[in-house]
Amino acid sequence: MSLDKPYLDVPGTIIFDAEQSRKGYWLNQFCMSLMKAENRERFKADERAYLDEWAMTEEQKQAVLARDLNWCMRTGGNIYFLAKIGATDGKSFQQMAGSMTGMTEEEYRNMMVGGGRSPEGNRFLGEDGDAQPQHQPQGKAGHKTTGSN
Amino acid sequence: MSLDKPYLDVPGTIIFDAEQSRKGYWLNQFCMSLMKAENRERFKADERAYLDEWAMTEEQKQAVLARDLNWCMRTGGNIYFLAKIGATDGKSFQQMAGSMTGMTEEEYRNMMVGGGRSPEGNRFLGEDGDAQPQHQPQGKAGHKTTGSN
Amino acid sequence: MAKITASVYTSHVPAIGAAIDLGKTQEPYWQPLFAGYDFSKEWEKAQKPDVVFLVFNDHATAFSLDMIPTFAIGTAAEYQPADEGWGPRPVPAVHGHPALAAHIAQSVIQDDFDLTIVNKMDVDHGLTVPLSLMFGQPPQSDYRWPCKVIPFAVNVVQYPVPSGNRCFQLGKAIRKAIESFDEDLNVQIWGTGGMSHQLQGPRAGLINKDWDNRFLDRLIAEPAELAKVPHIEYVREAGSEGIELVMWLIARGAMADVAGGPAPKVVYRFFHVPASNTAVGHLILENQPA
Amino acid sequence: MAKITASVYTSHVPAIGAAIDLGKTQEPYWQPLFAGYDFSKEWEKAQKPDVVFLVFNDHATAFSLDMIPTFAIGTAAEYQPADEGWGPRPVPAVHGHPALAAHIAQSVIQDDFDLTIVNKMDVDHGLTVPLSLMFGQPPQSDYRWPCKVIPFAVNVVQYPVPSGNRCFQLGKAIRKAIESFDEDLNVQIWGTGGMSHQLQGPRAGLINKDWDNRFLDRLIAEPAELAKVPHIEYVREAGSEGIELVMWLIARGAMADVAGGPAPKVVYRFFHVPASNTAVGHLILENQPA
Ligand SMILES: [Fe+3]
Ligand SMILES: [Fe+3]
Numbered sequence: 001m002s003l004d005k006p007y008l009d010v011p012g013t014i015i016f017d018a019e020q021s022r023k024g025y026w027l028n029q030f031c032m033s034l035m036k037a038e039n040r041e042r043f044k045a046d047e048r049a050y051l052d053e054w055a056m057t058e059e060q061k062q063a064v065l066a067r068d069l070n071w072c073m074r075t076g077g078n079i080y081f082l083a084k085i086g087a088t089d090g091k092s093f094q095q096m097a098g099s100m101t102g103m104t105e106e107e108y109r110n111m112m113v114g115g116g117r118s119p120e121g122n123r124f125l126g127e128d129g130d131a132q133p134q135h136q137p138q139g140k141a142g143h144k145t146t147g148s149n
Numbered sequence: 150m151s152l153d154k155p156y157l158d159v160p161g162t163i164i165f166d167a168e169q170s171r172k173g174y175w176l177n178q179f180c181m182s183l184m185k186a187e188n189r190e191r192f193k194a195d196e197r198a199y200l201d202e203w204a205m206t207e208e209q210k211q212a213v214l215a216r217d218l219n220w221c222m223r224t225g226g227n228i229y230f231l232a233k234i235g236a237t238d239g240k241s242f243q244q245m246a247g248s249m250t251g252m253t254e255e256e257y258r259n260m261m262v263g264g265g266r267s268p269e270g271n272r273f274l275g276e277d278g279d280a281q282p283q284h285q286p287q288g289k290a291g292h293k294t295t296g297s298n
Numbered sequence: 299m300a301k302i303t304a305s306v307y308t309s310h311v312p313a314i315g316a317a318i319d320l321g322k323t324q325e326p327y328w329q330p331l332f333a334g335y336d337f338s339k340e341w342e343k344a345q346k347p348d349v350v351f352l353v354f355n356d357h358a359t360a361f362s363l364d365m366i367p368t369f370a371i372g373t374a375a376e377y378q379p380a381d382e383g384w385g386p387r388p389v390p391a392v393h394g395h396p397a398l399a400a401h402i403a404q405s406v407i408q409d410d411f412d413l414t415i416v417n418k419m420d421v422d423h424g425l426t427v428p429l430s431l432m433f434g435q436p437p438q439s440d441y442r443w444p445c446k447v448i449p450f451a452v453n454v455v456q457y458p459v460p461s462g463n464r465c466f467q468l469g470k471a472i473r474k475a476i477e478s479f480d481e482d483l484n485v486q487i488w489g490t491g492g493m494s495h496q497l498q499g500p501r502a503g504l505i506n507k508d509w510d511n512r513f514l515d516r517l518i519a520e521p522a523e524l525a526k527v528p529h530i531e532y533v534r535e536a537g538s539e540g541i542e543l544v545m546w547l548i549a550r551g552a553m554a555d556v557a558g559g560p561a562p563k564v565v566y567r568f569f570h571v572p573a574s575n576t577a578v579g580h581l582i583l584e585n586q587p588a
Numbered sequence: 589m590a591k592i593t594a595s596v597y598t599s600h601v602p603a604i605g606a607a608i609d610l611g612k613t614q615e616p617y618w619q620p621l622f623a624g625y626d627f628s629k630e631w632e633k634a635q636k637p638d639v640v641f642l643v644f645n646d647h648a649t650a651f652s653l654d655m656i657p658t659f660a661i662g663t664a665a666e667y668q669p670a671d672e673g674w675g676p677r678p679v680p681a682v683h684g685h686p687a688l689a690a691h692i693a694q695s696v697i698q699d700d701f702d703l704t705i706v707n708k709m710d711v712d713h714g715l716t717v718p719l720s721l722m723f724g725q726p727p728q729s730d731y732r733w734p735c736k737v738i739p740f741a742v743n744v745v746q747y748p749v750p751s752g753n754r755c756f757q758l759g760k761a762i763r764k765a766i767e768s769f770d771e772d773l774n775v776q777i778w779g780t781g782g783m784s785h786q787l788q789g790p791r792a793g794l795i796n797k798d799w800d801n802r803f804l805d806r807l808i809a810e811p812a813e814l815a816k817v818p819h820i821e822y823v824r825e826a827g828s829e830g831i832e833l834v835m836w837l838i839a840r841g842a843m844a845d846v847a848g849g850p851a852p853k854v855v856y857r858f859f860h861v862p863a864s865n866t867a868v869g870h871l872i873l874e875n876q877p878a
Contacts, residue, residue, distance in 0.1 A: 006530045007457075012501030013538050017457040018663065018690030018705075025363055025707065032362045035383055070499060079498045079539075080358035080455055087383025093312055094574045097502040108503060112572040113327075116494075116505025123534045131501035138500065155820045156747075161791030162828050166747040167373065167400030167415075174417065174653055181652045184671055219789060228788045228829075229648035229745055236673025242602055243864045246792040257793060261862040262617075265784075265795025272824045280791035287790065367657060368702035407748045412658035412702035415746065456705065458697045 009124055012131035016078040024076020027064070030054040031081035040088045070100050102137020158273055161280035165227040173225020176213070179203040180230035189237045219249050251286020300398065300476050300483040304345065305549040305562070306338075307517070307581040308431055310354060310490040312423040313574035315387050318430050331578060334568040335431045341565065341582065342432050342444075348483040349395050349446045351402075351472065353548045354424035354490045355454045357382070360416075366456050367414035369468065371406075372449035373399040380420035389426050390436055395446040398479055402448070405475035411468055416451070425449055428490045431580075454491065454542050459529065465544045466525035469551020476552070489549030491542025493569075494535070495576035504537040505577050511569060513543060514579055518564055521550040539576075553585060560586040590688065590766050590773040594635065595839040595852070596628075597807070597871040598721055600644060600780040602713040603864035605677050608720050621868060624858040625721045631855065631872065632722050632734075638773040639685050639736045641692075641762065643838045644714035644780045645744045647672070650706075656746050657704035659758065661696075662739035663689040670710035679716050680726055685736040688769055692738070695765035701758055706741070715739055718780045721870075744781065744832050749819065755834045756815035759841020766842070779839030781832025783859075784825070785866035794827040795867045801859060803833060804869055808854055811840045829866075843875060850876045 007015040014020065021028075030051065033039045043050040051061045063071035064085065072082050079096070086096040098108030111117060121129025130138055156164040163169065170177075179200065182188045192199040200210045212220035213234065221231050228245070235245040247257030260266060270278025279287055314331070317323055323332045359380045361367065377392040403415050425447070433444055453459055460468075469487075476485050493510040496502050513536075516524040525547050532541045555561045562583035570578045604621070607613055613622040649670045651657065667682040693705050715737070723734055743749055750758075759777075766775050783800040786792050803826075806814040815837050822831045845851045852873035860868045 006528075007533050010501070010533055010538075012499040013496065013533070014499060015457050015533065015538060016455065018694050021363060021456050022663070022686050022690060028358070028363050032358065035359070035381055037381075040383075073498060078358065078455065081363075084358075084383045092316070092574070093497060097497045097575050100499050100502050102500070111503055112505075112575060115507070115571055116575075116577070117496075117501065117503040119504060119506045119509070119535060122501055122504065131499075131504070133500075136500050155818075156823050159791070159823055159828075161789040162786065162823070163789060164747050164823065164828060165745065167404050170653060170746050171373070171396050171400060177648070177653050181648065184649070184673055186671075186675075189673075222788060227648065227745060233648075233673045241606070241864070242787060246787045246865050249789050249792050251790070260793055261795075261865060264797070264861055265865075265867070266786075266791065266793040268794060268796045268799070268825060271791055271794065280789075280794070282790075285790050364708040365655060365657070365660075365704060365706050367655070367704040368697060370655075404748050407658060407750065410751065410754045412750065412754070414658065414704050415656040416654070418654040458694050460697065460702065461700065464700045464702070 011122055011125045011127070011129070011133065014073050020076050020078070022076070024078065026055045027060045027072065027075060027077050028081035030056060031077070031084040034084040034088050043088060069096060101139065102141040103139030107139040160271055160274045160276070160278070160282065163222050169225050169227070171225070173227065175204045176209045176221065176224060176226050177230035179205060180226070180233040183233040183237050192237060218245060250288065251290040252288030256288040300479040300481060300485050302473060302476055302485050302487055302552055302554070302585060303347070304486050304582060304584045305553055306432065306486060306488040307546050307549060307579065308428050308488070308490055309492055309573065309576055309578040309580070310424050310427040311573045311576045311578065312382070312427070315423045315427045315430060318435065319388055331570050331573055334570055334578070334580060337566050338432050338580070338582065339434050345486070346484065347445045347486045349398060349448060349485045351448045351450060351476065351485060351487040352425055352428065352490070353450045353452060353488060353545045354428070355542060355545065356451045357422055357424055358455060359422035360419040361451070366453055367451070368453050368460055369411065370414040370416045370451040371399055371403050372416050372419055373403060374417045374419070377419055377421045377449060379426055380422045382422050387423065387426050389430065390442045392421055392425065392443060392447045392449070395448055398476070398483065399448045401479050402472060402475040405478065406468070406471045409471040409474070411471055419449065419451070421449055424490060428488060452545050452548070454544065459541055459544060461529070462525040462527055462544050462547050465547040466521065466551040469548040470556055472548065473552040473557060487549045487552045489546035491545050492536070492540055493543060493577040493579040494537050494540045496537030497539050497575055501537070503575055505571055506535050507569070507571060507577065509535040510577050510579055514567065514569070514581060517546060517550055517581065518583070521547065521556065553583060554588070559588055562586060590769040590771060590775050592763060592766055592775050592777055592842055592844070592875060593637070594776050594872060594874045595843055596722065596776060596778040597836045597839060597869065598718050598778070598780055599782055599863065599866055599868040599870070600714045600717040601863045601866045601868065602672070602717070605713045605717045605720060608725065609678055621860050621863055624860055624868070624870060627856050628722050628870070628872065629724050635776070636774065637735045637776045639688060639738060639775045641738045641740060641766065641775060641777040642715055642718065642780065643740045643742060643778060643835045644718070645832060645835060646741045647712055647714055648745060649712035650709040651741070656743055657741070658743050658750055659701065660704040660706045660741040661689055661693050662706050662709055663693060664707045664709070667709055667711045667739060669716055670712040672712050677713065677716050679720065680732045682711055682715065682733060682737045682739070685738055688766070688773065689738045691769050692762060692765040695768065696758070696761045699761040699764070701761055709739065711739055714780060718778060740838070742835050742838070744834065749831055749834060751819070752815040752817055752834050752837050755837040756811065756841040759838040760846055762838065763842040763847060777839045777842045779836035781835045782826070782830055783833060783867040783869040784827050784830045786827030787829050787865055791827070793865055795861055796825050797859070797861060797867065799825040800867050800869055804857065804859070804871060807836060807840055807871065808873070811837065811846065843873060844878070849878055852876065
């Protein structure tokens with residue numbers, strides 16, 4: 001029997017376990033390289049060329065170029081590693097976290113000032129909270145297409 | 150109460166514990182640097198200058214220059230680290246280990262072929278085995294001065 | 299003899315460090331948070347600890363995926379503030395206590411905790427933000443932290459992280475180790491990280507005040523029970539990064555009552571939402587004379 | 589399901605690697621030693637393991653004093669033979685089994701062993717010499733090791749090293765982890781290092797045949813009792829580097845009898861003095877059908 005992964009039924013969440021870590025190894029190591037100022041400069045000068053120095057999958061490179069952190073995470077990225085891309089771009093953790101919800105920066109900031117996202121309806125997949133798949137993207141981005149939040 | 154060090158009464162032996170490790174930190178890290186071929190070349194070209202690049206004590210540097218491995222160990226060196234100096238000099242582990250006994254290479258080799266050093270008399274300080282302080286140096290080097298082994 | 303006199307618990311959000319370093323602590327957004335630590339700074343001035351045993355986690359800073367220690371104890375003399383991508387925080391270097399750290403390592407490994415010993419490590423916001431919160435910014439005239447620090451890093455980045463109970467038991471072993479050290483030292487143990495937060499995915503921004511406050515209640519009153527809470531409850535109730543709270547159990551396990559002594563005194567308790575993405579909790583417990 | 593079919597125990601002296609690499613195996617000094625592994629090579633050809641879980645220690649090669657993990661499991665896809673100062677050994681790269689290794693890491697950490705996970709590590713003679721002894725030199729026509737290898741490094745360089753009992757218990761947890769892996773795999777677990785030797789000081793060259801052979805007897809017949817032997821006995825009786833033998837207890841703890849199954853079959857036993865400074869011991873135990 002394989003090991004339990006009791007965390008697979010938490011909505012809107014990817015737990016960085018050994019399997020994700022293996023999948024994301026080169027993506028995350030690329031991110032670590034951005035802790036050196038000279039690497040940040042080289043990356044900014046030619047992102048594609050810099051990414052091509054790493055044994056990442058093409059999908060991982062596309063996800064980085066698109067700055068789509070949810071996509072990066074699906075390909076094995078971990079937020080503490082991915083934060084180095086955000087730092088290179090001059091983004092805060094709040095901007096990075098917010099970007100994964102579909103909300104605007106202001107919408108996300110207001111949610112946090114208002115006490116943050118409620119756990120109600122967001123504990124198990126299949127409930128009806130705002131983090132559930134059927135309610136993505138959130139904020140105005142969601143209103144446009146679904147008419148409800 | 151401080152932690153027990155039950156190994157202090159073993160003759161001719163220094164256990165590489167946390168205290169030795171702290172004492173020998175830079176000496177051992179210098180040794181690690183010799184795992185790179187270019188560093189071995191630089192060290193061989195000017196040993197003193199290379200040693201001066203490291204935050205070692207003067208005594209540690211003298212011990213290395215003298216290739217006195219017992220002295221190196223007293224200043225915090227560990228044999229697996231110090232072995233990198235031996236490797237740089239083209240010495241085997243047997244030559245290095247033997248050098249700490251006072252025996253010639255041949256004497257030490259013969260002792261090993263003959264079944265090695267007996268533990269008899271060498272378990273506790275104060276016994277009368279050949280590894281005890283009162284019997285150093287061993288082999289012909291010892292015979293010269295004491296007339297007995 | 300060395301004595302653990304108190305334990306301190308606090309969140310360690312990077313944005314708090316940025317707010318301090320950029321002089322924003324009196325802005326309306328930040329003012330209530332920093333006011334929550336005014337008591338603590340005064341308290342530390344009176345306490346004058348010699349050493350802080352500081353439990354924190356590295357956030358992919360000193361440890362990449364090349365090597366991920368479950369528990370790592372710093373036995374070095376000095377640690378530099380890390381460049382996490384925004385440049386290093388403008389705070390003093392951290393001075394260690396190699397002799398006490400080596401003593402603890404030896405004792406705790408012999409008690410069957412499989413530590414990694416670390417002699418070279420840049421320390422990130424996980425360690426420096428709690429120092430700033432508790433001690434304030436050291437003046438230029440005396441630019442150093444007021445005590446030595448033993449950094450103790452816990453893996454909470456790659457699952458599986460150590461269980462709450464493993465952390466609690468480790469705290470007990472650390473207590474035994476510290477209190478068997480010969481030198482007279484006033485030692486505090488800090489647990490940092492948390493409280494509820496999630497930094498990833500469509501569920502980012504999750505906060506659970508009720509769960510957090512219940513965690514504080516139980517941490518004070520029934521830590522051994524609290525230590526039985528499985529990982530999945532942290533994730534479900536306090537967000538994927540809420541798992542950092544297991545580190546608080548290490549500090550709690552090192553308190554005297556766990557070893558049969560009197561219950562600690564709750565000197566201070568504070569809770570605030572938000573700091574950036576995170577619920578900030580803070581607690582000070584003092585050991586009482588037997 | 590993955591199955592541990594056998595455990596192998598062997599010393600891992602660097603000079604043995606040098607003798608192989610320099611073509612000296614038929615010299616009078618070395619011939620008796622290598623003859624002692626003829627059976628083992630034939631046995632491995634018949635066994636055809638898919639994976640070897642190889643317990644060894646790093647000798648200040650991959651790990652400097654910057655970071656000393658008590659237990660480190662390799663979850664990488666590949667490991668290169670290290671340059672220990674004489675240049676890398678001319679042997680193939682070692683291929684890992686990342687999926688099984690990650691599975692073991694997860695299981696064993698949840699069982700309260702505080703592993704360090706390693707994804708980048710050059711492997712020294714501690715790992716490559718046992719491979720050479722058991723599999724011989726791979727032919728140029730098929731230049732690779734015949735199976736995957738999960739490197740598991742134990743700190744036996746800086747005291748305190750893990751206790752014999754901790755190692756034995758860890759072996760049990762590793763068994764549980766391996767035998768819960770879904771894929772059908774023939775897995776062997778190897779314990780390497782030892783036997784009696786001392787590489788330092790005026791006591792260098794110590795060998796204790798009687799103690800070594802009693803260790804082999806007890807490893808076969810009463811491993812749980814043997815696991816209670818304290819460090820100091822290894823040092824006193826088997827030399828300062830004889831402490832490496834605690835690693836054999838990890839492999840032994842992973843055998844079926846320890847978990848209530850039938851006693852293993854002693855397939856082979858060999859002992860020879862000296863290889864350079866070291867007493868060479870070698871043992872093969874096969875698990876039997878329940
Ligand atoms: Fe954190
Ligand atoms: Fe060895």
